[in-house]
Amino acid sequence: MPASPRTARALNDRLALRLLQAEGPLTAGQLKQLTGLSRPTVADLVDRLTAAGLIRVVGEAGARRRGPNARLYGIAADRAHLAALDVRTEGVRLVVADLLGAVVAEASAPVDAAESTGVAVERAAGLLERTAERAGAAPLHTVVVGAPGLIDPATGELRDSSGLPEWHRRLVGELRERLPARVIVENETNLAALAERRDGAARDRDTFVLLWLGIGVGAAVVLDGTLRRGASGGAGEIGFLPVPGTGRLPSAKSCDGGFHALVGASAVLELAATHGLAPPGEPGERAADVVRAAVADGADPFLDALADRVALGAAAAAAVLDPGCVVLAGETGRAGGTRLAEGVAARLAALFPLRTEVRAGELGGGAVLRGALLKARDAVQEDLFTA
Structure with missing residues (x-):
């Protein structure tokens, strides 16, 4: 059955907007050529x-010639503004962007x-409000918050977790009360996978698994271009995976005896110490620094043990x-680079019969914020471009 005139107009409008986003400013004549639509139809949609x-x-x-030059049309990027937040246990980073995703302001605390x-929530929420106002981007249309923890696929809410700071869950509710914006919360590893697929190491893959190696450990599963969350939102909680070498098993309340105990930041520092590279200490960027230095110095025994x-x-x-x-994403995965990826690939080939490529993530710790920005941009455009 042919589309109704209203549906046809909506499809044509969206096609034109996508072309303007991808190609930049275009004339009506160029839109006619690229869309295959008639001149009157293009004039109407413009x-x-x-x-x-x-x-x-x-x-x-x-x-310049006789008569007026052809007008160039571009998307009004300031038609709506969005924000992306990367919420970590130690603080928050955020960016404010326009309709096309171009960053107009950024901040961290x-x-x-x-x-x-209460103080932590106010610090994060107030930072977003002030940053948006200073950038002339208030009111915001959409805010995407990237956070550790499970997202309930039925409600889209951040699940309660014993290891999750209370202010993480309170922050989303606070933003929804204070802002007229739509506020979306998403797991940080899932956002990293979105970013690596759009702009990073998986840009040519519709099916892949992203292993996040940082302070914590997680995985994101993308199959046939779709992010898979599982029945309860727990797909990818690979930190709980029972593995040899930990001396114990994980529990429903703690992943300390699971895969996390082997490759989390604290475990990486402890492994480095056994190879005389660094004493155990605070996790996070220190672990990535140790791995990065090991790659630069050719510390093969440590890197081989980590790859194992x-x-x-x-x-x-x-x-x-x-x-x-x-x-291999996250701070540690990015720090290990090609050297760690090749080591893992060699061991994986001996453990699994089917060819599985292993790549180093390209976006590092910035992948979460980048993924949140992409998700927010998509949400805003989906809303405005189909209105």
Whole structure:
């Protein structure tokens, strides 16, 4: 059955907007050529999109001649603004961007573990409000919060977790009360996978597993271009995977005896200490620094031992999902680079019969914020471009 005139107009408008986003400013003639639509149809859609405030004249095209030059139309990037937050146990980082995802402001603030929940929430929420206001981006249209922890696929809410700071869960509710914006919360590893697929190591893959190696450990599963969450949102909680070498088993309340105990930041520092590289200490960036230095110095025994450990989790993912590609992301994964990825790939080839490529993530710790920005941009455009 042919589309109704209203549906046809909506499809044409969205096609034109996508082309303007991908190709940059275009003339009506160029839109006609790229869309295959008639001149009157293109003229109508240009009038509609201009009246809706989604596009505007941004210049002229062609050499000057008799009569007016062709007008160049571009997306009105300031039509709506969005924000992306990367919420960690030690603080928050955020960016504010326009409709096209171009960053107009960014900020960060530490959160002391000794601070009360109310103070921590106010610090993060106030930072977002002030940053948006200073950038002239208030009110925001959509905010995406990337956080550790499980997301309930039925409600989209951050699940309660014994290891999750209370202010993380309170922050989302606070933002929803204080802002007129739509506020979306997403697991940090899932956002990293989105970023690596769009702009990073998995840009040519529709099916892959991302292993996040940082302070904590997680995985994101992308199959046939779709992020898989599992029945309860727990797909990818690979830190709980029972593996040899930990001396005990994980429990329902703690992943200390699981894969996390082998490749989490604290475990990486302890492993480095056994190889005389660094004493155990605070996790986080220190672990990534140790791995990065080991790669630069050619500390093969340590890197080989680390690859042995990472390969256990990669092999489990490969055996269950056959993703064809595993991306090592997070601060530690990025620090290990090609050297660690090649080591894991060699061990994985001995553990699993099907070829599985192992790649180093390209975006490192910035992948979460980048993924949140992409998700927010997609959400805003889905709303405005289909209105």
